Amino acid sequence: MKTIYMIAGFYLFVSSINFLQAKPRTGEPIQPIKRPSKVNPKEVELGKKLFFEPRLSKSGFISCNSCHNLATGGADNLKSSIGHGWQLGPINSPTVLNSSYNLAQFWDGRAKDLFEQAGGPIANPGEMASTHALAVKTLSSIPEYRKEFKRVYGTKKIKIEHVQRAIAAFEKTLVTPNSRFDKWLGGDDKALSKHELTGYQNFKKFGCITCHNGPAVGSNSFQKFGMVHPYTKDTKTLGRFNVTKKPADKYFFKVPTLRNIELTAPYFHDGETWSLAEAVKIMAWHQLGLKPNKDEVKSIVAFLKTLTGEQPKIVYPVLPPSTGATPRPDTTK
C-alpha cells in the first residue's frame, strides 16, 4: 500500500513539474541559437590561437580578430576594414558570430563554408597580404605550433588546410545563445517587454521575416538589395553577380544575420548606415516598399536589441614565440 502511495505521489510530482515548465514556442519562424554539439577542444584551442595570430599576416600586425573583433560583436565597427598598409577594404566586415549558420561566407557567398573562408583574408593583398606558403612557413618555424598541429591532426607537416580547419573549428564555437528573444522562444513570457513583442509582431507583419528568419534571423538566402525601390547609395558593388556572372544576380547579397545587430554598426555591405532605426527604414522602403511610422520603427529596433545573445567567453591566448627560422614581419606596403 505504501509503495502505491509513493508511486502515485511521485507521478503527481513529476506531472506538476511538466505543467509548471515553460512551453517552448516551436511554431515561430525564428529558432534559438544552439551551441555546437561535436567539438574537439584541442582543435578549437589551436583555432583560437590562429584566430588571434598576427603572424598569419605579412606585417605581423593583422589577425582574423583585427576585423572580426570578439570584443565588439565579432566585427570591427568600421565602414570597411583596414588591411595591410592601411588599405581600406571594399566592403563592410561581417560578424564572425554565429557565422556557422551562414548558407555561404562573404557578402557575395564566394566561399561555401567557414573552412573555405578562412583561407581568403590571409592571402588577400588588401587584407592580411600574406600567402598560404608564407603562413605555413611561419607556423612551421615554431616548435609549439608543430607539436600542436601534430596532436590535433596527426600530421608532421602543417598544411594550409589544417590552418583553415582549425580556424573554422574555433569559429563554429562563436555562437551567442540565450538572448532575451531566445528565452522568450523557450517559453519565458517575461523575457520580452510588450513594446519588444509589438516590435516582433511588426517585424513579421511588415514582411522583414520573409528574409530574416531561422536561427540566425537571416543568413540563409541571397536577396537583391533594392528589391522594390533601387538602392542608390552604392551601385558599384555587384554582390552575388561577381560569383555567378549572371546579370540577374546584380546587387544580390547574402541576407545578414540580425543576431547581435546592436553591436555591429555600421550596417549593410557598404557600412553607410550607422543608426539601427535608419537601417530599419531603409530596409522597409527598399525591400518592402513600406514607410513604417516612428513608433513602428522604434518597436522593431527594440525587438532587434533582444537578439543580442551571450558573447563567447574567450580566454585570450598566449602565442608561442618566433624562432630564428620564422620569416620576419614585413610592414612595407
Added chain:
Amino acid sequence: MKTIYMIAGFYLFVSSINFLQAKPRTGEPIQPIKRPSKVNPKEVELGKKLFFEPRLSKSGFISCNSCHNLATGGADNLKSSIGHGWQLGPINSPTVLNSSYNLAQFWDGRAKDLFEQAGGPIANPGEMASTHALAVKTLSSIPEYRKEFKRVYGTKKIKIEHVQRAIAAFEKTLVTPNSRFDKWLGGDDKALSKHELTGYQNFKKFGCITCHNGPAVGSNSFQKFGMVHPYTKDTKTLGRFNVTKKPADKYFFKVPTLRNIELTAPYFHDGETWSLAEAVKIMAWHQLGLKPNKDEVKSIVAFLKTLTGEQPKIVYPVLPPSTGATPRPDTTK
C-alpha cells in the same frame, strides 16, 4: 601525559616541515616578481576594457593592445609599431608586462609612471592619433562606460585622468610571476638546469647584472647604449637627452627588463636585432667590452629563457556598443 605527547608530536611535525621547506635565496641581485597587493577589481576590469578599446584611437582600429599585445609578451614583435595610417613609429614598443617595475615609462623615461604613460599614445598623432577630448567624448557617449566610471570613481563626468588611472590599474596587474628562475630563487634547486645556472653565473661574472638586476632584471636605471664601444647601428635616436636636454644624456635609454625576453624580439630601442644570442653579444661588446665565446653566450641565452613567467590570464573583454552620440571612427590619414 597524552597531551604532552600530542604537543611534542605536533612540534616535531611542524619542525620537520620547516626543515623540508626550500629556503629562499635572498642574497641574489635579482628578486622574484610579485603580484600587486592592493587591487580594486572593478577598476582593473574597467582598465582592461580600455586597454582593449579601439575607440580610444581616431580610426577605431588601434588599441593599447595593438602594440602591447598580451598574446605576444606584451609587445608587438615588430621593429617599430604601426600607428594611425600605417605610420611606422620611431622606436621599438616596450613590453607592458611587469612595467609597473619601471623607474619611468618609455625608452627615454619621459613619463614618470603608468598613469602618465597611458595618456601618451592616445593623443600621439603617429600612434592612436586621437585627442584626450575626443577619447573622453567617445567614452562619455556610451551609457555602460558612464555607469562603470561612476561606480569606480564616483564621478558623473568622465575625465582623461580617470581613463589613465583605470588603464594604469589594469597594467599593474600584468605581472609574470613564477618563472623557473623565480622558482629557483624561491629555493627550488631543480628549477634550473646546470647549463642555465652556468648562464646565470656568467651573467653575473661578465657584469650584465650591474644594470640588469632587481625584480624586473633591469628597468631601474638609465644607461648609455655604447658605454664601452659606441653603438653605430642607430645614432639618430638620442634617448634620455630628449627629456633632459643634457648632452651627457645622449644615447642613454632606460635599461629594459629582461623578464620574458624570449617573447619580445626584436631587441633594443631600434628593434634591429632579432636573435637573443646576437643581442647578448652586442650588449657584451658595447656595454662591457667583452667577447664571450659561443658556449658562454649559449648559457646566458639559456638563463634568459628561464625568466619567462606565467603570462597574465586575460578573459577577453566584451565592449559596450556605440550610440548615436558616439563620434564616428575616422580612418582617413
